[in-house]
Amino acid sequence: MTKTPDSVVRSYLDQHQAAFLADLADWLRIPSVSADPDRAQDVRRSAEWLAAKLRETGFPVAEVWETDGLPAVFAEWPSGEPGAPTVLVYGHHDVQPAAKEDGWDTEPFEPVTVGDRLYARGAADDKGQVFFHTLGLRAHLAATGRTAPAVNLKLLVEGEEESGSPNFGALLRREADRLAADAVFVSDTGMWNETTPTVCTGMRGITDCQVDLYGPDSDIHSGSFGGAVPNPATVAAELAAALHDAERRVDIPGFYDDVIELTERERELFARLPFDEEQWLRVAKSHGTQGEAGYSTLERIWARPTAEVNGVWGGYTGPGRKTIVPAEAHLKLSFRLVAGQRVEKIQQLVREWIEARIPAGVRSEIVFKGASRPCLTPLDHPALQSTVRAMGRAFGQEILFTREGGSGPAADLAEVLGAPVLFLGISVPSDGWHSINEKVEIGLLRKGVEASAYLWGDLAEHFRPAAADAN
Known part of the structure; x- marks a missing residue:
């Protein structure tokens, strides 16, 4: 039977998943807590570890970038294809503080696998979601027979996100030329839940x-x-x-x-999510909803x-x-x-x-x-459609849409680089970001790897940057 690109990707992941998880565990052992001055050298060690691993992955350029605070990592791998889109992936390698005495069941910087879950600080936020792109890229190359990605691929992995990104704007402006991209993918986000894969389309x-x-x-x-x-x-x-x-x-x-008002299509898609308001109120530790008249709870926190x-x-x-x-x-x-x-x-x-x-x-x-500025990607944007197709191939089901009620550095990327921001993440609410016993679902992490493997070829085929269209 002839192998399809998808079957090649999955076979490649079967062969390399164990080594990928072992590498991720090594990175998670580095306590890169940006908020703790005593951990500054650990944050630097984390950046150096990642730069070395990206070079091992195949990136011809992988550098530690200095800031007025803690270092970031930049990597670049040109496609070599004329007119190929340029894509920048953003994430962060610093983590929240964590200690066993906070209530963890295990040592937070000694990764532990229990069943299909990997427990460690940073497993989901955000080392796991940054690192899945390394295996996804290798699977993409294996499935396509290419020696370089189908897109011009760049990575920017910040070292101070958990401390409010105090030097990120200055770094973006300083390195804007090298960071120039046609689309930016933020891999510091999540999905609705374990059984409802979603793509985020914006942040407030x-x-x-x-x-x-x-x-x-x-x-x-x-x-x-x-x-x-x-x-x-x-x-x-x-x-x-x-x-x-x-x-x-x-x-x-x-x-x-x-x-920018919600479209009827967006409201209909939000309404299809399996939202349990009573459960949401329990998470919110609140006893009733209140907000702008004429809008649902999700619409209020995502789009108003x-x-x-x-x-x-x-x-x-x-x-x-x-x-x-x-x-x-x-x-x-x-x-x-x-x-x-x-x-x-x-x-x-x-x-x-x-x-x-x-x-x-x-x-x-x-x-x-x-x-922090808001950002929004229209549902019909071709790069978003590529993301949805890649996620759909990985999960084998329909992909729905969410937004984020919170704020982050995504809009800074959009403003400085003048590029649309997309979100590709596989974390779920139970992962416990910033909490005790943070974990990542290994099965979902693999889906993230798979989606990453499919994304670059889909973008190369369907996403034509404005500059290319002008030529």
């Missing part, structure tokens, strides 16, 4: 601020002065209460002006912008009574943004909205902290 952005309100020069007697001077704690409460209207929409003029009061404080909060008008009060606010919204515009709208509500006699200071 975020901007947040602290509002400091100052009234009297010191706390003053509420009997002698209350009701005759402005109270900054009352102003803080009024600001928090005014953020939303009766329909739970953000009540800041212009806030929704640029929002939000405003949240993260904290309000001021005045006296100790035991007993202290009847004062406090000298100051404070709020922390955050805004999740969706495709179409611009961070700078939202910050200006928020600033104007707050300042218009500050009464005479109260001084305000508004400081915006971090920011």
Whole structure:
């Protein structure tokens, strides 16, 4: 019987899976905790290990890139085919802190296989999902008989993602020419669950601020002065209460002006996911849903912008009574943004909205902290369709779609490189990112390898970059 490319890929994985898992375990033993200054050398050791393994995989270029903080890894393997698309894969090699005394059943940096699960810090987030591309690429070459990938393939593996990527933007801008790509694939994401394979199509952005309100020069007697001077704690409460209207929409003029609305097709696909709201509430440790009227829970957390009061404080909060008008009060606010919204515009709208509500006699200071832009890939984008086909071949079933309610560096990649961002991940909610007993399902990890093996040829066949079309 003639072997198909898919059967060649699967046969190759059968032969090499054990060695792949042994290599991954070696990498997982390196405690590359970016948040711990005492682990800085381990993060460097992790980067050097990966660069060496990528060279062993066949990448002619694999380098450790320095930043003002901890190192990243860059690798490149040209296709040699005229007009082939250039693809950049992003992930990170740093991990969250972990110790046995946190409640782990095993040592977090000594990988343990139990049944079809591999337990270790970084198994899913994100070393396992970065590393599956090495075996996937080799399987791609074996199935196609090629000596180089069907696409111009690049990897960028960050070393500070778990610390908020403080130097990532600067690295992208510094190395933009070498990182130039027609599409970016983020392998730091997951699927709906073990039996429902999905592809993420977007992430929300975020901007947040602290509002400091100052009234009297010191706390003053509420009997002698209350009701005759402005109270900054009352102003803080009024600001928090005014953020939303009766329909739970953000009540800041212009806030929704640029929002890219959900299509009916997207809403229908979200509705097909096996969503259990009661189970979701248990995970959320909450006792009821609330949000913008006219949208489902998934639509609210994936595709609608939000405003949240993260904290309000001021005045006296100790035991007993202290009847004062406090000298100051404070709020922390955050805004999740969706495709179409611009961070700078939202910050200006928020600033104007707050300042218009500050009464005479109260001084305000508004400081915006971090920011991340939203990103979204349309369902009909050819690179997304290639991803869906590759996942479908690996899983042998229909692939559905999700988005991420959180935020990450994906939008920075899209902005600096001017390329669409796609997501290819196989992690599931039970993997326990950032938690004790983090694990990866070995069967799903293999599916990720297989999808990676199919993806590059599919992109080469179906994805024509804009520059190639112009020629």
